[in-house]
Amino acid sequence: MPLSPITIKRFRRFRSIRRGWWSLLLLAAILVASLFAELWVSNRALFVRHNGQSSFPSYGSIIPGSSFGLDYAYETNYRDLKASFSNSGSGTVILPLIPWSPGESDFRKGLNHPSPPDWSNRHLLGTDPTGRDVFARMVYGFRNVIVFAIAYTALTFIVGIAIGCTMGYFGGKTDLIGLRLVEIWETIPFLYMVMISISLVPAETGTAWRILCLLVIMVLFDFTSKAMQMRAVTMREKSRDYVAAAQLIGARTPRMIFSHILPNTISVLVTYLPFSIAAGISSLTVLDFLNFGLPKPTPSWGELLEIGLDHKESWWIVTSAFGALVIVLLLVTFIGEAVREAFDPRRHTIYR
Amino acid sequence: MSSSPHHSSAFSRRDALRTSAAATAALLSGCSPARKSLDYPKTRIPLPEEAMAMFRRYPDFFEFSSPDRLPANLPWQNGQDVPELGDPEAKKGGTYFYYNPDFPRTLRFLGPDASGAFRSYILDSNALALAAQHPDNAQWYPQLATHWAFSPDGRTVYFKLDPDARFSDGVPVRADDYFFCFYFMRCDYTADLWYQDFYTTKYSKITKFDDLTIAITVPETKPDVLYRAISVRPVPVHFYRDLAEDWESHYQWQFEPTTGAYEVRPENVDKGRSVTLTKVPGWWAADKKHHRFRFNVDRISIRVVRDQGKAFELFRKGEIDVFNMRLADYWYRKLPDSDQRVTSGCIHKATFYNEIPRPTWAVLINRSRPLLDNKDIRQGIQFALNWDLAIAEMFKGDGERMQTCSDGYSMVSFPDIKARPFSIPEAEAAFARAGFSKRGPDGVLTNDKGQRLSFTLTTGYKPYTDLFVILKNEALKAGLGLNLEIIEMTAAWKKMDEKKHDLGFGAKNVSVEMYPRFWENFHSANAYKEDGSIKTDTNNETQTAIPALDALISAYDKAETMDEIVRLAREIVAILHDDAAFIPAFVQPYYRVAHWRWLRWPAGFNVRSSRDWEEFHVYWVDPAIKDETRRALDAGSAAFPPSVRTFEQFRLKPSPSS
The missing domain is CATH 3.40.190.10 (Periplasmic binding protein-like II)
Incomplete structure (x- = not known):
């Protein structure tokens, strides 16, 4: 599909705003790195060569210690394996840069947790009170929160656009009733409602379902602003001449909405996208902090903040979590600013 | 010869152990000053x-x-x-x-x-x-x-x-x-x-x-x-x-x-x-021999502070007088002996070894759940939980493993029974007997029908999260999957009281009595109704229902001599050990506090069977010392003799572990 000249113009404009553009690249890089976290932050080796056989344990099923001639059936401890291989010279192990998984505790003798950052132990940002690597939890926590925030944003937009567009396009009673319902819905305090609703989810619900419930509940209580914006732009668009023209030549409702109204309104909503992602990140972090979010011991920034505030004397925990949160939110905000600037209609209109 | 200290009783059924004064003494009396005349008929x-x-x-x-x-x-x-x-x-x-x-x-x-x-x-x-x-x-x-x-x-x-x-x-x-x-x-x-x-x-x-x-x-x-x-x-x-x-x-x-x-x-x-x-003005027992040096303060002010961390800050400011330092984190990190308030002698630290029946910190396996009705699986779970590591990490060496469901009764002991230690081969063998011998892709064992050996551990004890995480990670080595469900305290106990948990972690307070109670926790009358449906809201969260055990418990409750009680208790505990639904967790054979120097205790700190520092009201507040400390703090010149003491006069020698 060829991009319309105006879209290309907007994109060029966006690229020309250096701060936003570099923020986007940086955030994308972090996102991609976190998606492949298993390759650089994990207790599973990247590559093992033993008895002439090669294996790549990073993904897939666990490889029991017995496969490498060890005397246990649970997952191989590759750090120990590397040490024993380097002693005996009977094989090769390549470990990731940070050889710790987020759920794993470091119980080697002589360490008192939380322990401060120490590169010789590969604890880049120290450990938490359970002896888990803070950096590993940050990386996997970021992956969780960003994936959650993207899903949250996508869902909020879909629901918001569908409802807002319906109200704006059909108008009349649909709009009147819908508007009243949204107004009522909007007065319900978001965070409280999410907390109350999530505590109603039966305790025996599995982790995946709990996360899904959290997502649905958050979307349910936060789609209204999108719906209202969508309603406004749809109404504005609907009154334009080209819409009347299309109606005159006999375009049906689905065609009107999907071919004419949506393409022309969505660009307005796109400017809200980064801020919505930022909102998703902060909401989930807040909920985790208050213990209403992801079930423990899922790595999460909110949990790190909570632990950090409980252990202020172990400064590296709270500093890491807080610093990371600030950086990511700042990046997202820079991107948002740039998008808004690039999509500013006054730049692309002849009506000055 | 030591006999069991006991002074309390039946008033308290079960309350989940709280951080502070969870004493269970049930005592009573009446009071007014030293008037000796009998005015009974008039006020009757x-x-x-x-x-x-x-x-x-x-x-x-x-x-x-x-x-x-x-x-x-x-x-x-x-x-x-x-x-x-x-x-x-x-x-x-x-x-x-x-x-x-x-x-x-x-x-x-x-x-x-x-x-x-x-x-x-x-x-x-x-x-x-x-x-x-x-x-x-x-x-x-x-x-x-x-x-x-x-x-x-x-x-x-x-x-x-x-x-x-x-x-x-x-x-x-x-x-x-x-x-x-x-x-x-x-x-x-x-x-x-x-x-x-x-x-x-x-x-x-x-x-x-x-x-x-x-x-x-x-x-x-x-x-x-x-x-x-x-x-x-x-x-x-x-x-x-x-x-x-x-x-x-x-x-x-x-x-x-x-x-x-x-x-x-x-x-x-x-x-x-x-x-x-x-x-009470003119309290009637104020001058009685056993009460005259107790109940010393005029007012006991208990304010509501919902967050432990905030309470600790208030303690550091001197707005509350004493803080429970049970958690190693507080004892070693938040207020180490090198803290300025400790070295300047403003805050004292004390560890007191007491001798009481121990609160039953344990994992309770619900025998009425699928798979958990299999004794081999229950025994495997016992071997799959690495309490030694968890206790060492959680209590930094200051905790001990609990051995039976009824530790700490000096007249009723179970020298032959020891809690099962962490052992991957033993756990794997037990799980294999139940048909779980194949490892799934995540290391959790499965059986021929494709069922996973995975259970949910429910608890409301958030301060012990680290401990659960350790148990979870270690259990996976033995092929046991644990999902942690750390929820609000009331909700957790409710779930366990409704017998909807797989594994539940918690503790029940135990009255200071001469010998333990079994009926409440292990008799089938508290597991199932007569129609065979599950009986909720009882203390039998393991759903233990064994006819032979019921008979023993009934005989135990009717036993008239101490010898008979001990003999029956040993038989009961042996059956419970074999049945393996009760997983003893840990014992802290002491309590420890940090307190401002104006809060004083007798020379030996407290009495042998005290559960906490408050229970017998032997402490007092010295207003002169309080003034002196406050003034010194305001002037920035606080320098008093530091005091970090351990009182071991009632410490029992740890039983040799097998």
Whole structure:
């Protein structure tokens, strides 16, 4: 599909705003790195060569210690394996840069947790009170929160656009009733409602379902602003001449909405996208902090903040979590600013 | 020879262990100053007609006798030779400041919400009993009774009430108040099945010889018959004359007049914020031998601080006087010995090894759940939990493994039984016997039907999250999957009481008694109803229902000699060990506190069977030291001798682990 000249113009404009553009690249890089976290932050080796056989344990099923001639059936401890291989010279192990998984505790003798950052132990940002690597939890926590925030944003937009567009396009009673319902819905305090609703989810619900419930509940209580914006732009668009023209030549409702109204309104909503992602990140972090979010011991920034505030004397925990949160939110905000600037209609209109 | 210290009892069923004063002493008495005359006839309160009707209905239980029918030549004891408690140096007066994570939901002692953590302040460690057991040497000393004597068959205890004994509103304590106790616990208004049963089946008779002489009879001879007898507390007739259907709401915020040293006055209840207990003016027992150096402060101010971290900050500021340093994190990191407030001697640290039946910290396996009904799987789970590592990490070496479901009774011990240690081969062997021998892609064992060996561990004890994470990670090595469900405390206990958990973690408080109880926790009557459906809201969260065990427990409850009790208890515990539904967790054989230097204790810190620093009220506040400390802090010149002490005089040698 060829991009319309105006879209290309907007994109060029966006690229020309250096701060936003570099923020986007940086955030994308972090996102991609976190998606492949298993390759650089994990207790599973990247590559093992033993008895002439090669294996790549990073993904897939666990490889029991017995496969490498060890005397246990649970997952191989590759750090120990590397040490024993380097002693005996009977094989090769390549470990990731940070050889710790987020759920794993470091119980080697002589360490008192939380322990401060120490590169010789590969604890880049120290450990938490359970002896888990803070950096590993940050990386996997970021992956969780960003994936959650993207899903949250996508869902909020879909629901918001569908409802807002319906109200704006059909108008009349649909709009009147819908508007009243949204107004009522909007007065319900978001965070409280999410907390109350999530505590109603039966305790025996599995982790995946709990996360899904959290997502649905958050979307349910936060789609209204999108719906209202969508309603406004749809109404504005609907009154334009080209819409009347299309109606005159006999375009049906689905065609009107999907071919004419949506393409022309969505660009307005796109400017809200980064801020919505930022909102998703902060909401989930807040909920985790208050213990209403992801079930423990899922790595999460909110949990790190909570632990950090409980252990202020172990400064590296709270500093890491807080610093990371600030950086990511700042990046997202820079991107948002740039998008808004690039999509500013006054730049692309002849009506000055 | 050491005998078991015990002084409390049946009042408390089960309350989830809270951070602070979870004492379970049930004591009672009455009070007002040193007037020796008997003004009983003048203030006498007529018993309600409904109570009289109950007494008439059960003439064998409620006997109104006369002084001349009191057996002659009873061997009266008065306990006056028992050593005193507390320190003669103790200063009187001042206010003791502490906190509680919740505001009490009621001031009642019975009915909904009455068994919260606050109860120990207003009842368990406050009210006096007929007699009490010295927490150091288990000898009995007088409280509300001046004398007591046993009948030749050992089933009846006679008491002479102290004529001085008064309730906090000045009304004397009389025999009728003891009769009324039975009415109160058994009547339809207060209907609580557990108490109704207890006060119906655990006693067989109460006799009144005159207003100051009563006898209490139990159905069978027991080694601890006096202990049972003193569990009957005087319930003030005059206070409950409005007892009716609406009694729960009517008495919700009314403080029952107490025989103890502290009362709650309405003006000292700041709803949602704080409760202040004040010394009863002219407390009747203030000069009695065993009480004169205790109950030293004038006011006990308990404010509500919901967050432990915030409470700790308040403690550091000196707004509360003492802080429970049970968690290693607080003891070693948040207030290390090198902290400036400790080195400057402003805050003292103390560890006290006590000797009490241990709270039952444990993982309770629900035998009624799929797969968990298989004994091999339960035994495998026992071997798959790495408590040694978890305890070492969590308590930094200051905790011990609990060995049985009933540790800490000095007269009833189980030397042959040790908790199963972490052992991957043993766990794998046990799981293999149950058909789980193949590892799935995530390392969790599966059986031929494709079922995963994975269970949910439910708990409300958030401060122990680290411990659960360690257990989870280590269990995976043995092929056992654990999902952690760390939820709000009430919700967790509710789930376990409804028997909907797989594995549940928690602790129940255990009364300081001579020998353990098994019926509540392990009898099938508390697991299933007669129609075979699951019985909820009982203490049998393991759903243990073994016919042979039931028979043993019934025999145990009827046992009359200590030898028989020990023999049966050992058989019971051996069966429970084999059945493997109860996974003993840990024991902390001490409590430790940090306290401001103005809060003082006797030289040995506390008494042997104290559960916490407050329970026996032997502490005091020294106002001069408080002033001095405050001034020094303000001037920035605080430099006092530091004090970090460990009191090990009652420490038991750890049993050699096998």
